[in-house]
Amino acid sequence: MSEASSGKAQSEELTPDDGYTPAAEVIRKPTPAGLRAFGFLACLVVTWVFLKQGWDWFQTDNRPLNTLDPKGPNAQAIQDLVNPVFLLAAAIGIVVIGAVCFIAIKYREKPDLAGIEEFGKQTEGNKVLEIVWTLVPAVLLAVIGFFTVSTISKLDKPEPDAMKVEVFGQQWWWGFRYHLDADGNPRTGGEAGAFPEDSDRDIVAASELVIPVGQEVSLRETSNDVIHSFWIPNLNGKKDAVPGMYTHWKLKGDKPGVFLGQCTEFCGLSHANMRMLVRIVPPDEFRQWLDNQRKPARDLESESGADPRAVAGQKAFKSLLCSSCHRVRGINDSKVAGLDQVGGKKQPGVKDLLVSGTAPDLTHFASRGMFAGAIFNSHYPNRPNTQAVGYSLFNRPENPCRTDNVADGCGDPRDVANPGDPANPMWRPALAAWLRDPGKAKPMANLADENPYADGVLEGNPTGKLRGMPNLGLTEEQIELLIAYLETLR
Helix, strand or coil: CCHHHHHHHCCCCCCHHHCCCCHHHHHCCCCCHHHHHHHHHHHHHHHHHHHHHHHHHCCCCCCCCCCCCCCCHHHHHHHHHHHHHHHHHHHHHHHHHHHHHHHHHHCCCCHHHCCCCCCCCCCCCCHHHHHHHHHHHHHHHHHHHHHHHHHHHHHHCCCCCCEEEEEEEECCEEEEEECECCCCCECECCCCCCCCCCCCCCEEEECEEEEECCCCEEEEEEECCCCEEEECCCCCCEEEECECCCEEEEECCCCCEEEEEECCCCCCCCHHHCEEEEEEECHHHHHHHHHHHHCCCCCHHHCCCCCHHHHHHHHHHHHCHHHHCCCCCCCCHHHHCCCCEECCEECCCHHHHECCCCCCCCCCHHHCCEECCCCEECECCECCCCCCCCCCCCCCCCCHHHCCCHHHHECCCCCCCCCCCCCCCECHHHHHHHHHCHHHHCCCCCCCCCCHHHCCHHHCCCCCCECCCCCCCCCHHHHHHHHHHHCCCC
16 A cells, blocks of 8 residues: 555545455455355364263263262252352353354455445444443352352361271372371261371271262372372362361262272373272271271281291291381281391381381271272172172172173273272282382383482382382292282282
8 A cells, every 4th residue: 555545544535446346346255155164164173072062071980080960969059159150150151152152244345245235334432231231140150150169168068977087198098097086986977177186096098999888088198299189079069188287078879889090190100090999888888897997917927827928928028128117007017117226236127118108908908899099900890780789898698700701700900990899809910010010011111210209218228218119029839929918808
């Protein structure tokens, strides 16, 4: 455009005589029929994908981590908030998208009007409309905010008789401490933040939280190393576990079942492999489980008639480095505590060897269906969709997996979305693979050249600390003996 025409544009409308071509003639040209057909088909495909994704979102079958499938009152409270908000947002989205499409089609520039008027007539804003479309969203957000705050407040307040359980996260597994009174009953009641001191009566479990049906559980969460986040989507939302402080949450299940969870705060190399599960069982079965967990482990070396391979496995466990971190109550308590001495030299315990200062308690390892942060089945799972009971902790005669041919009566143990049932036979290959090379089974940077914290630990000079389980270089014979011993820890 020339300087003359540019100057003219500031005072009067340009014409084609000035060398000016209206935008409509430049932009609006006849679209080839093939391109129109392609655009129409593309819109259909995008619409179909959008609707299909929306439909799939609400399908909960065979999806172990699904927040849209509440199985307890706390998760249901979240769902009761999400549903109307989602529907409201969907309705508003449809109206806005529909209005944009309508305006774009209705008021698009017509080829036969090109050059008559470059822009539509501008009018002053409509104050009534502006007030309405400002107030309506403000009121909607205020209502949503009120119910959101109300729901969050309810999720933070446990019932007066809630059972108290400590939750502690570390790289890369979850631990649970049940506080018991002098009679061996779970401590209950009190304020959410008022938890009893740890005692020798307490029981500690790893990866699996067992609770009775209908009993609310007040959780106090923390972390032994970095920030983690505890999330069992079928039972409640998520809550961070932060080093050096406590956060509070609660769980409750209406029916027996097994529900998987996942750490949702990036916490290092195996963050995606840091899972946990909750087993909700009938009250009488929980009492049986609790009484069993209170017992110390059997000392096979002092038992007559014990399996010789299991006895040899216990001896191997006590002599290897694994017994400096993993406690088996009544067997190696002083070694884990770092109280053992050899030749007058203190032997390192778990607090000397690990960054988190703790490792999974193995006293009743065989009473759990999964291990290694609940990413492997230690027992065969039940067949999916073949029985209502998928949570049993003890032998049940009606359990089809208690047959001689486990391949016919059990589910696939490699399907970790279907947790192993502790009443079923153990799945030995997973245990063998873990003991053979834990870093291969679950990435942990557990070698000295990968982990700067591990310098010197395995050479008997604990100048550094480990994250995760080291590769102890076990022989196949040692692995078989250790598995035979682990099978006795029920």
